[in-house]
Amino acid sequence: MTRAAVFGSGSWGTAFAAILADAGCEVVLHARRREVAEAINADHVNAGYLPELVLPDTVSATDDPAEAARGAELVILAIPSQTLRTNLDSWGHHLPAGVPVVSLMKGIELGTGQRMSEVIHEAAGIPTDQVVVVSGPNLSREIAAKQPAASVVACSDISTAEQVAQACAAPYFRPYTQTDVVGAELGGAVKNVIALAVGMAEGLGYGDNTKSTIITRGLAETARLGAALGADPATLMGLAGVGDLIATCMSPLSRNHSFGVNLGKGMSVEEVVAITSQTAEGVKSCRSILDLAARNGVDMPICTGVTAVVEHAMDVRQLGDQLMNRPHKHERH
Numbered sequence: 001m002t003r004a005a006v007f008g009s010g011s012w013g014t015a016f017a018a019i020l021a022d023a024g025c026e027v028v029l030h031a032r033r034r035e036v037a038e039a040i041n042a043d044h045v046n047a048g049y050l051p052e053l054v055l056p057d058t059v060s061a062t063d064d065p066a067e068a069a070r071g072a073e074l075v076i077l078a079i080p081s082q083t084l085r086t087n088l089d090s091w092g093h094h095l096p097a098g099v100p101v102v103s104l105m106k107g108i109e110l111g112t113g114q115r116m117s118e119v120i121h122e123a124a125g126i127p128t129d130q131v132v133v134v135s136g137p138n139l140s141r142e143i144a145a146k147q148p149a150a151s152v153v154a155c156s157d158i159s160t161a162e163q164v165a166q167a168c169a170a171p172y173f174r175p176y177t178q179t180d181v182v183g184a185e186l187g188g189a190v191k192n193v194i195a196l197a198v199g200m201a202e203g204l205g206y207g208d209n210t211k212s213t214i215i216t217r218g219l220a221e222t223a224r225l226g227a228a229l230g231a232d233p234a235t236l237m238g239l240a241g242v243g244d245l246i247a248t249c250m251s252p253l254s255r256n257h258s259f260g261v262n263l264g265k266g267m268s269v270e271e272v273v274a275i276t277s278q279t280a281e282g283v284k285s286c287r288s289i290l291d292l293a294a295r296n297g298v299d300m301p302i303c304t305g306v307t308a309v310v311e312h313a314m315d316v317r318q319l320g321d322q323l324m325n326r327p328h329k330h331e332r333h
Contacts, residue, residue, distance in 0.1 A: 001026050001058075002167050005072035007087070009036055009061065011049045011140035012104055013078030019143065020076070021056040022170040029061040030068035037061035053144035065091035072096055074167055081107025081116055081189075082284050085123045092124035100160050102132040106188035107285040113292040115185040129157035132164045133181050135188040136239040137247035139254065143173070150174040152240040154184040176239065183235030186226050190289055191245040192282030193303050194218030195256035196263070198249040200309070200316050203264020210320075214302060215249050220331075221300040225289075228296040256280040263309060263316050283310055301326060 002025045006017045009031035017027045031037040040046055040061035044054050062068050069075065075095055079087055084105060095101065101124070105116045114122070117131045136151030143149055153168070153175045155161035165175035178184070194214065201210045222245075223236050235241055248254045259280035262272040269283060286307040293300045305322055308314035314322070 002073050003028070003071050004074040004076060004167065005030065005068045006076040006078060007065070007068065007091075008076075008078030008104075009040070009046060009049070010078065012138070013076070014046045014050050014053065014055070015138075015140040015143040016076060016078060016104060016134075016168070017059050018053060018055055019168050019170045019173045020074075021058045022146075023168050023173070025058070025074070025167055027059045028068045028072070029059060030065055031061050031063055034063040037063045050140065050144045052141075066094045069094040069096060073099055074102065074164065075099060076102045076104060077116075077120065078104040080284070081105045081281060082110055084116060084119050085109065088120070088123040095124060095126070098130070100130050100132050100155070100164050101126045102134055102164055103185075104134055106135065106185075106192060107281050108189050108288040108292055110284075110288045113288060113295060115182070115189070117181055117185060129155065130160060131155065131181070132160060133184045133188075133240075134164070134168070134175070135184045135244060137243040139247055139251055141253050146172040148172050148174070150176060150239055150243075152184050152235075152238065153177050154179065154181045154235075154240070156181060178235065180232040180235040182229050183226055183231030183233075184240040186222060186229065186231055187236050187241035187244055189285055190218070190222040190225065190303070191241075191248045192256045192280065193286045193289060193306050194222075194245060194282075195248040195254055196260040196280065196282045196286070196306050196310075197302050197319070199254075199257040199260020199262075200264035200306075200319065201260075202257075203261040203266075204317065204320070206320075211249070215245060218249075218302050219245060221298075221302055225293050225296065225298045225300065228293075228298050256282040259283065266316070268312075269310055282306070286310055 004020045004025045007030045017029045103116045132155040153161045153165045161177040305319040
């Protein structure tokens with residue numbers, strides 16, 4: 001039985017721990033707060049995030065990172081993207097050598113413009129052929145309900161990708177392997193920003209024509225950035241690209257979508273955070289994605305507008321007018 005350590009006891013980390021257990025792994029879930037770990041061990045439920053999910057007996061929890069990592073044959077990282085480097089600086093030395101390290105995170109680091117796999121390699125010294133990215137249309141609550149879903153398992157070393165895929169192949173979770181780490185990560189990061197824009201449109205009262213337009217043009221922005229960074233265009237047409245984009249942009253279960261809806265209704269970022277006690281990943285990463293695009297000479301007007309709204313440089317009602325009044329051009333540009 002494979003022993004897996006999952007760092008991060010939020011919704012996706014908890015749901016993925018259940019996937020691993022249902023696929024036959026023994027799982028230790030690392031929770032930052034001791035009371036969360038104790039509650040999981042006592043009740044087999046992470047009540048603060050997925051109260052409806054009863055975790056298998058093969059899932060235990062701890063607040064000690066050394067204990068979580070001890071003997072692990074597979075490490076999963078499911079923490080907020082902008083805290084990854086700080087966390088790895090704190091407990092990355094506990095990660096066992098020679099085992100795959102899997103990123104479930106979908107963001108670009110502020111300041112450096114690095115993808116999460118690059119941060120893992122740099123901050124924890126994990127060889128790139130051991131860093132794996134899992135990305136796809138995987139809304140946590142649907143996964144917790146064991147509704148069928150699929151995802152991409154990407155690694156520069158295909159045998160490592162296959163090893164991780166085997167470890168997380170549950171009856172309701174189907175992994176597909178590939179080697180395009182760049183494409184998988186960009187699709188997962190940019191779609192959060194596009195989902196904010198779609199949510200804003202919904203909050204403003206616009207319908208499916210508007211939302212479909214934003215999704216499609218958002219995919220075009222993602223593809224342009226992917227091309228500049230060497231991603232395979234086919235990746236962005238697959239589960240880690242358009243699949244994840246659709247799920248995140250259209251589902252009320254999507255934190256980014258819901259956050260955008262509230263912005264569209266006139267709330268500020270701070271007001272939305274106050275009522276939800278959570279910040280959507282797109283809010284944290286929109287500036288870093290925009291900076292990465294600028295460094296590579298890529299035009300991303302939707303991401304530009306969303307960033308302006310998030311940073312209080314533009315009213316949400318101005319965003320649509322700005323996008324609609326851009327110069328006409330060929331669709332492929």
